Amino acid sequence: MEYEVLAYYYFGTIEDPDLEVKNHKEFFKTQDVKGRIYISNKGINGQMSASPESSNAYQAWLHTRYPEIEFKIHHHTEHAFAKMTVKHRTLVAMGEEAExxxxxxxxxxxxxxxxxxxxxxxxxxxxxxxxxxxxxxxxxxxxxxxxxxxxxxxxxxxxxxxxxxxxxxxxxxxxxxxxxxxxxxxxxxxxxxxxxxxxxxxxxxxxxxQGAKHWRGKLFVFDDRLVTPISEDNTETISHCHFCDTPTDTYYNCANMDCNELFLACKQCVSTHKGCCQSSCESAPNVRPFQETDNPKPFRKLRK
Ligand SMILES: [Zn+2]
Ligand SMILES: [Zn+2]
Missing domain, CATH: 3.40.250.10 (Rhodanese-like domain)
Incomplete structure (x- = not known):
């Protein structure tokens, strides 16, 4: 199954952010979508994955009110998020006000x-x-x-x-x-x-x-893909395994749930260390069992 991963934002006055959140949730009830959308009185910041039908429907729906929004789209074989979150929240966390x-x-x-x-x-x-x-x-x-x-x-x-x-x-x-x-x-x-x-x-x-022209390595993204090529010609790996220094651009969250540190590792080292970022994490009290995979996903803290 083919999914579209959408990234977009809008800067402009949203008179009633809570209503906009409610409208989004209502619209999504009948759609195949997952993602993270923040809405404030200053605009919208959205990242989501959707079936092609839902992607088209959502873009059309949003464009009727915000025609200037530009959707950037990647393709992926599954949803890139675990669930759909729509929240009234600051678009970008910042230490100082800026417009x-x-x-x-x-x-x-x-x-x-x-x-x-x-x-x-x-x-x-x-x-x-x-x-x-x-x-x-x-x-x-x-x-x-x-x-x-x-x-x-x-x-x-x-x-x-x-x-x-x-x-x-x-x-x-x-x-x-x-x-x-x-x-x-x-x-x-x-x-x-x-x-x-x-x-x-x-x-x-x-x-x-422009493809990968003047770009080195790959792109980190804030969804299940973690790292993705920016174009079809983007195959370069510039980063290294944090243990043995061989080239890799695969990120893992440390299997020690009290650590959860994001680290780069090659397949062999991550398996040797059972998914942990360092030896001391392997013997910590809350370590998830390590599962070998080609596409590790970001670990979300379990809700208690
Ligand atoms: Zn290694
Ligand atoms: Zn760790």
Whole structure:
């Protein structure tokens, strides 16, 4: 069975987020869909998988009210989420307020590829994602802000200002589907950077339009796939097994449920360590039995 994995967002006023949540739940009653959708008075942030019929029906349904929404679609052999969650919640967790309307200039995948090709010393490419996402794939020449959490991003921008002239520096920003850049590019501008660009539609859309050109490795995604190619020509593995250093881009959640750490491992090492991230986790009190699989899924904490 073929499923579609949809990523999309909308920035604009939602007068009654609770009603929108209710309408979504009502609509989904008769649809084959699973995913995670956050709705606030500032917009919608959605990721979901659906049968092709339900995908079409949902897109049409949402487009009647929000015609500007751009759906980025991957194909997958099964649902990419365990259940459907629709919640009234902040779209992107941030340490500081930012508005999408104050964000950087949108750049198409074609323009983005050209900007990478013409990149000079006054240009930096900033990866607006976490280290575990960066590790399995990123744009060539990009840099990853050294942050523990994205709450530290404004501080990163301020430090950058002491190293680079904010009026001359061209800042190219990208993330998975584009939503994080909408807000973090606004923060970058707020800190005084005048030339800020964001990759429209993120890496997902880039892969569909430009293939793996200038992209190294694969793409981390926040669903059951964990890591996916961005295009058919994307076969490169740049990351390594955390135990033996052989190339792999397979992530596991540690089988010690009190640890749950996400780590990269080759098939052999993960089996030797029974799905655990380190030896001490193997003898912990709450370890799930290890099952060998080619496609490990993210582990969701059991509800008590
Ligand atoms: Zn290994
Ligand atoms: Zn562990």
């Amino acid at each position: 999408a309307q104050d964000g950087g200039d949108h750049v198409s995948p074609e323009q983005w590829a050209q900007m990478i090709e013409n990149k000079d010393d006054d240009t930096i490419i900033v990866d607006v994602r976490n280290r575990y996402e960066w590790e399995v794939g990123h744009f060539e020449g990009a840099e990853l802000p050294d942050l523990d959490t994205f709450r530290e991003f404004p501080e990163y921008a301020r430090n950058l200002k002491s190293e680079r002239d904010p009026s001359k520096t061209k800042v190219m920003m990208y993330c998975t589907g584009g939503i994080r850049c909408e807000l973090y590019s606004a923060l970058m501008k707020k800190e005084g950077f005048e030339n800020v660009f964001q990759l429209q539609g993120g890496v997902i859309k880039y892969g569909q339009k």
